[in-house]
Amino acid sequence: MTTQKKMRLDLALIAGMIAPRSRVLDIGCSDGTLIDHLFRTLQCDARGLELDMDAVTQAVGFGLPVMQGDADTDLATYPDGAFDYVVLSRTLQAVEQPREVLRQMLRIGTHAIVSFPNFGHWSLRLQLLLNGRMPMTKTWSRMWYETPNIHPCTIQDFFQLCKADGYKVEQWLAADDEGARAPWRRFPALANLFGEQGLFLLRKA
């Protein structure tokens, strides 16, 4: 079994939203760091879904329950309410149908935990304003014609979608790239300007 690795800060923030001994599906779980952590420290029944076969092989080789699959097509195969939490970290912007994926997450899970890079961050806005070209940052590091991030959104956009589709935002926060919590959680407009990523805990209203 895998040894405890140092976890990405944003994964630690996600883990902080999850109740012990709950059932969790981590979509885009990569090598399974989060599900390993959830099993070991919170005794969760945590499973993973991952698109990249090499990452899947690695995770299963660590003894973690991970299946190869695609968020856009495979979520439909789970029954209603199969999980307490369905996690999608830094992947929403890369799926083909973000709205449908979100709908599926809240069908198969009681809660959805979603994190995504915030396209409303001031540095992106500034680059677009000054250069008139698609912004490039550490997170948005690929050219527009080859980026897998085909559905960028801002924190404000995400609030809007939750409202439109009737999801209750139980918790939310903005964080910097490393996942350190940013101090603007009371003010979405400020978070949208200064947060590099948004993290949301949702449930159906």
Add this chain to the structure above:
Amino acid sequence: MDQSSPPQEIQHQSVTFEERLTLDCGRHLNRFTIAYRCYGTLNADRSNAILICHALTGDQYVAEPNPETGKPGWWERVVGPGGPVDTNAYFVVCTNVLGGCMGTTGPRSPHEDHPGQPWGTDFPAVTINDMVRAQKRFIDHLGIEKLFAVVGGSMGGMQVLAWAAMYPEQVFAAVPVAAAAYHSAQNIAFHEIGRQAIAADPFFYGGRYWSEGVTPERGLAVARMTAHITYVSEAALTRKFGRKLQDAATLSELGERFEVESYLQYQGSSFVRRFDANSYLTITRAMDLFDLAAGHENGLADAFKGTRSRFLLVSFSSDCLFPTAQSRAIARALNHVAANVSFVEIKSDKGHDAFLLDEPDFHRTLRGFLSGCAEHAGLK
């Protein structure tokens, strides 16, 4: 005079059950024998047993030289001390399937109603589920209430799926490798070619070849050759043989051959020495009849309803016989019942046979999965 057994009969380790076994076809066996091999040590609470299920032409000699052929066990790469299925940690059992010809009751075994004769073609049709029922009796006989894992490839994978569906409470972890929930029309068609080849052999005598003291070797060899092509990939054949010729610079005479031809003929001829034609007919039919979703109104997912077993599904990218789509369909059916399922497709150009060959990614995955399960099962 009747000749009910082949020239050299090897004594296989076995146990005979006198209680009747009712088969899916409605007939029953009043007694049956299970030939088996065990490796490793059963722990005090009998919780570390792994059942290995063999494929169509496999047998119980998983991890030791085969007494009939002298060749290494068919899964020595996987099962053994320190191996992915580690016999230092687990107690590993493998039985010859019902209908087989390596000591378990099959067409070559003594007929219940005609003393001195083998069953031959009178042997009842068996199914994968029947094979599993017979194995279950044997596992009960060992005093094992719950198997830690059931692992198998190809037809062995079908048995794993049947175990998980029929005895979910007795299976902690299930690993069907290069398998499918049903035998496809194309696979049935390939089997039928083999069966027709056997039937067309003049030495077949309608299945009573044993009474003539002969075996339908040519037919059985052709059956094996056809099947063998479906086990390997085009890439593997090209890498191994290409268009190379056997003992000739050019193909000028009819007698000269491509290397791939002589390879196939070798595969055929070595097979007939160890396998019974009626067993081949019985077991290929059992595979054809396999359809786990049959009888379930809502399809495959229903077969696994309420399962608490942990699953690992493995497919190989170049396997045309049991393609990845088949394993994925099983994984999705398991999702439908919120089962604990891991699923990987191993990149390999070795075709269906890859599950038997040196595939480090597969072996690493299997080892890790079992070790993760051992932790959950409290074995460590």
